[in-house]
Structure formats: structure tokens, C-alpha cells
Amino acid sequence: MEILHTVHEVRQWARRQRAAGRAIHFVPTMGYFHEGHLSLMRRAREDEGAVIVSIFVNPLQFGAGEDFDRYPRDFERDRQMAHSVGVEAIFYPDVAEMYPSGYQTEVRVKELSKPLCGRSRPGHFEGVATVVLKLFNIVTPDRAYFGMKDYQQLRIIQQLVRDMNLPTEIVPCPIVREPDGLAMSSRNVYLTPEERAAATVLYRSLQWAQAQVAAGERDALKIREGVYQQIAAEPRARIDYVEVVDADTLLPVERIERPTLVAVAAFFGAARLIDNCLVSG
Numbered sequence: 560m561e562i563l564h565t566v567h568e569v570r571q572w573a574r575r576q577r578a579a580g581r582a583i584h585f586v587p588t589m590g591y592f593h594e595g596h597l598s599l600m601r602r603a604r605e606d607e608g609a610v611i612v613s614i615f616v617n618p619l620q621f622g623a624g625e626d627f628d629r630y631p632r633d634f635e636r637d638r639q640m641a642h643s644v645g646v647e648a649i650f651y652p653d654v655a656e657m658y659p660s661g662y663q664t665e666v667r668v669k670e671l672s673k674p675l676c677g678r679s680r681p682g683h684f685e686g687v688a689t690v691v692l693k694l695f696n697i698v699t700p701d702r703a704y705f706g707m708k709d710y711q712q713l714r715i716i717q718q719l720v721r722d723m724n725l726p727t728e729i730v731p732c733p734i735v736r737e738p739d740g741l742a743m744s745s746r747n748v749y750l751t752p753e754e755r756a757a758a759t760v761l762y763r764s765l766q767w768a769q770a771q772v773a774a775g776e777r778d779a780l781k782i783r784e785g786v787y788q789q790i791a792a793e794p795r796a797r798i799d800y801v802e803v804v805d806a807d808t809l810l811p812v813e814r815i816e817r818p819t820l821v822a823v824a825a826f827f828g829a830a831r832l833i834d835n836c837l838v839s840g
């Protein structure tokens with residue numbers, strides 16, 4: 560497996576793959592791998608071609624007072640895990656390689672960045688869209704794999720690809736969960752054992768929502784209220800938002816008639832966790 564630190568090295572690697580007639584499949588990450596990340600890499604491996612992963616904790620997508628400095632990092636562990644699932648190259652740039660002095664440009668996907676996490680994390684999705692566009696320009700992937708855990712991010716990248724005519728196919732991948740339902744996240748390491756147990760309320764509330772819709776409930780407000788009350792009843796949870804939105808536009812809906820996203824964000828101690836599920840009327 561090759562470890563590439565510079566844009567130049569990645570371009571050379573990509574050129575070699577193309578010369579060998581191989582497609583390039585790309586999994587962008589911030590590292591500190593768990594099964595969610597590995598599921599994306601395994602999915603990429605199923606497609607014919609070379610798999611490259613990036614590990615870059617992108618300062619542009621962290622707000623002031625957020626966890627950029629203490630975000631968990633362990634390159635050696637990540638390297639071994641990526642190797643074990645057949646990844647062929649890791650792009651592991653430092654901040655100066657991605658944002659050299661004098662860097663100025665940012666990309667904004669206007670409407671999709673406003674609701675949900677965009678409201679509580681101003682500038683976050685501009686940071687995401689910017690780094691993904693840069694990474695796509697560097698890696699030139701045929702396909703890129705994104706987890707549905709970060710559903711709003713996925714929608715923003717799909718829109719970015721469409722709006723900017725990028726030649727990359729976006730492959731959405733299902734949420735990977737712990738046995739008790741908690742969505743896997745690098746940020747789960749922030750949780751104390753008590754908070755870790757409390758955090759399972761997110762998935763339980765989403766399962767309740769799914770069951771309600773399956774049983775015929777179409778009133779989005781009732782679903783939202785039910786999910787909200789269940790999370791609010793957990794003393795260790797501090798709700799950021801509970802929303803029932805159109806799965807394409809991410810705007811609130813009154814009736815569940817089309818594909819709809821139930822999305823939640825809540826703080827458990829120092830950790831801000833997100834989760835979601837798709838329901839359909």
C-alpha cells in the first residue's frame with residue numbers, strides 16, 4: 560500500500576492507474592477508522608479498479624470552539640486497517656499541502672447547506688464542499704463513496720457534482736451501527752460509559768419513527784414530536800434538532816408522502832452525535 564503525502568504524488572499515482580487501464584475509486588475520510596469507514600472501503604473494493612482513501616482532518620469544516628484540535632487521530636492504526644481491507648493507496652496530506660499560504664477559494668452549495676446541521680454549524684458545509692472539490696480535482700475519481708450517516712453531506716456532494724459537472728459517480732452507503740444500534744462515529748470515543756449507554760436513545764427513537772410510518776402514520780409533526788419527546792426524556796441528552804424533511808430538498812414536510820428523512824442531532828457531554836433514517840409514505 561502506498562502512502563502519498565503530496566498532491567504531486569497523488570497525481571502521479573492516478574496517472575499510473577489510468578495508464579494501466581484501471582478506474583479510480585475514492586473514499587474521503589477524516590481518519591480514526593471504524594467499521595463504518597471500512598464498509599465504504601469494502602464497497603469500493605467490490606468495484607473493478609484501484610481504491611484510494613484520503614485521511615485529512617479538514618480545519619475548514621470545524622467552527623471556532625469545535626473539536627478540531629482534539630479530534631481523534633491514529634495514522635498507524637488507520638494504515639493497518641485500510642491495508643487489511645485491500646486499499647491500495649492513502650492520501651495523507653498535511654494542512655499546508657491542502658491550504659498553502661495565500662489560499663482563498665471556498666465553495667458553497669447554497670440551499671442544501673442551510674437547514675439541519677448547517678444551522679448549528681455555520682460554515683461547516685462550505686468547508687466540506689471545498690475540501691471534497693479539491694480532493695476530487697486531485698484524485699480524479701471515477702467513483703466516490705459516502706456514508707448515509709452524514710446524509711446532508713451526501714446530498715450536498717451530490718448537488719456539487721451536478722452543479723460543477725464533475726465526472727465522479729457518488730455511491731451512497733448504508734449506516735453501520737454498533738450491536739445496540741448506536742451509529743458508528745469517530746466521535747463516540749468522547750463518550751463516557753454513561754453517555755455511551757444514553758446515546759442509544761437516538762436509534763431507538765428513529766426505530767420508533769420508522770415503525771409509526773410503517774403502521775400508516777403520515778403526520779410529520781407527530782413523528783417529530785414523538786422522536787423529540789423520547790430523546791428529551793433522556794437526561795444526558797441535549798437536543799440540537801429533530802427534523803422531518805424531504806429526502807431531496809432537506810426542507811420540512813407536513814405529510815410523509817415522498818421519501819422523507821428523520822434526522823436528529825444531540826449532545827451527550829462533549830460529543831455532538833447525529834443520526835437519521837429514511838422513511839417513505
Ligand code: AMP
Nearest residue numbers: 588589590595705706708709734735743
Ligand atoms: P468521517 O471520517 O467521519 O468524515 O467519515 C468519512 C466517511 O465515512 C463519510 O462518508 C461518512 O459518512 C462515512 N461514515 C462515517 N460513519 C459511518 C457509519 N457509521 N456508517 C457508514 N458510513 C459512515
